[in-house]
Amino acid sequence: MAVAAVTGTAGRRTWWGWGLADHQLDDAxxxxxxxxxxxxxxxxxxxxxxxxxxxxxxxxxxxxxLPDTLAHLASSAPEDRLRHGHGNAYRDVVRALHGDVPHVPDLVVRPRDADDVERVLDWCAQARVACVPFGGGTSVVGGVTPPAGPTVSLDLERLDRVLEVDEVSGAAHxxxxxxGPAVEDGLRPAGWTLRFFPQSFEFSTLGGWIATRAGGHFATGPTHIDDLVESISAVTPSGRWTSRRLPASGAGPSPDRLLLGSEGTLGVITDAWVRIQRRPRSRAQATLAFPTEAQALDGVRALLQDGMRPSNCRLLDPVEAALNGAGPADGGDxxxxLAFEAPAxxxxxxxxxxIELLRDHGAEVRDGPTLR
Known part of the structure; x- marks a missing residue:
């Protein structure tokens, strides 16, 4: 089933870090x-x-x-270059807040398709110019930070479509x-979801998830993006590369592992087949509090070893709870x-x-359970 393009633009982001320019915290x-x-x-x-x-x-x-044949894809606007000069690690954000961005790309190039990607990489190889793939720019390990020498940032924002949904196999191209939001918007009309939610979900891309072997919330089943990948297509300096699309294979090392977690060092990921699932219509959730972190860990371990598979099972220690406004600043529970989901x-x-099992480990229900 073909699917229309869904760009899902997240709005005008801050240039220096996380979030949208018009959704910043107020003074209070x-x-x-x-x-x-x-x-x-x-x-x-x-x-x-x-x-x-x-x-x-x-x-x-x-x-x-760039040569005239590629110049229409490039931008040398100062703010454009600056936005592509750093990731979103803590050190990146602090430096950018103070206007300290030591290396920015010389050009930002936005290919329209894999053909453009191939032409840009060919030129980079001939001109000895570094090429840094750029998805959402949320890397926290320096993955999008340009080197000191001549560099172009290859921004893939124009590769923004769900190309096909295979409803028989439960997969999408x-x-x-x-x-992330655009992927969900593209799958929602047909009743499907990728159900992959890293913390950077709103601002990161499918290609970035694959290149970094990202992990997400709702991860007590499939945990990392590689659990959901059936096939990857990429452009490398030596040409195009596509792995065979298979739901699973026992034939030795998986070719997909070459690019999963490669951080853009081996090629530019252009598209992928990923496993999808029907959107859940039943949901039950609750928030529980434990007096100590040790009791919480014991409770979660018992829950999973009992064979239960919640869709969401996230612990917040007292510090994280306080920073998220869910606990006192001087420490607490x-x-x-906790959440469970099902199609119906x-x-x-x-x-x-x-809840009964977790109470045996000192848990107290703080909120819920709610059902829908």
């Missing part, structure tokens, strides 16, 4: 977070600093130029530049966010059994 929220951090570290609240303006960050002129089956009995 910033002050409250400052108080939480000050109490946690035993210091006086600091004074928030405004992010640097892009116009205040000095940039050198581009050192390279998706281009690598689709952001360890929280468990009722789940009240399953969540009740889970």
């Amino acid at each position: 929220a910033v002050a409250g977070l400052g108080t939480v951090l000050a109490e946690r570290f035993g210091t006086a609240p600091g004074r928030p600093a405004a992010p640097a303006e892009t116009s205040s960050v000095p940039l050198a002129a581009p050192r390279v130029a 998706v281009q690598a530049g689709m952001l 360890t929280l468990l966010v 089956a009722p789940l009240d009995g399953e969540v009740a059994r889970a």
Whole structure:
């Protein structure tokens, strides 16, 4: 089944880090977070600093130029280059907040398809210019940070379509530049979901998930993106590469493992076949609190070893709970966010059994259970 393009643009992002420019914390929220951090570290609240303006960050002129046949794909706009000059690791965000972005790409190139990707890589190889694949720019390991030499950032945002949904096999053919919400929007009309939610979901792409071997929430079953990949297509400096599409194989090492977790070092992922599932219509959820982290760990271990498979089973220690506004700044309970999902089956009995088991390990129901 062919599917129309769904771009799913996330809106105007901040240039320096996470979030949207028009969805920032207000002054009261910033002050409250400052108080939480000050109490946690035993210091006086600091004074928030405004992010640097892009116009205040000095940039050198581009050192390279694409040939006329590719120039229409490129941008040398200062803000465009600056946005592609760093990832979203803590150190990246802190540096960018202060306008410290030491290396930016000379050009930002936005290919329209795999043919464009191949032509750009051919030129880069001939011109000895580094090419850094760029999906959502959310890397926290320096994966999109340009080197010091001549560099182009290959932004895949135009590769933004669900190409096909195979309803018989429960799989979808998706281009690598689709952001997480766009993938879900593209599958939703037919009643399907990828059901893969890394913390960067709103701002990261399918290609980035594959290149980094990302893990997600709702992960007590399939945990990493490689659990969902059937086939990968990529363009390398030596030509195009596509793995054979299979639901599973026992024939030795999986070719997909060459690119899963490769961080863009071996080629540019352009599209992939991924396993999808019917959207859940039944859901049961609850939040539980444990007096100690050890009790929480014992409870979750018992839950999983008892054969239960919640769709979401996330522990928040007291620090993370406080930072998310779910606990006091000076420490509190360890929280468990628990959920079960199914295409249609009722789940009240399953969540009740889970709560009963967790109570044996000191858990107290803080919220729920709620059923829908």
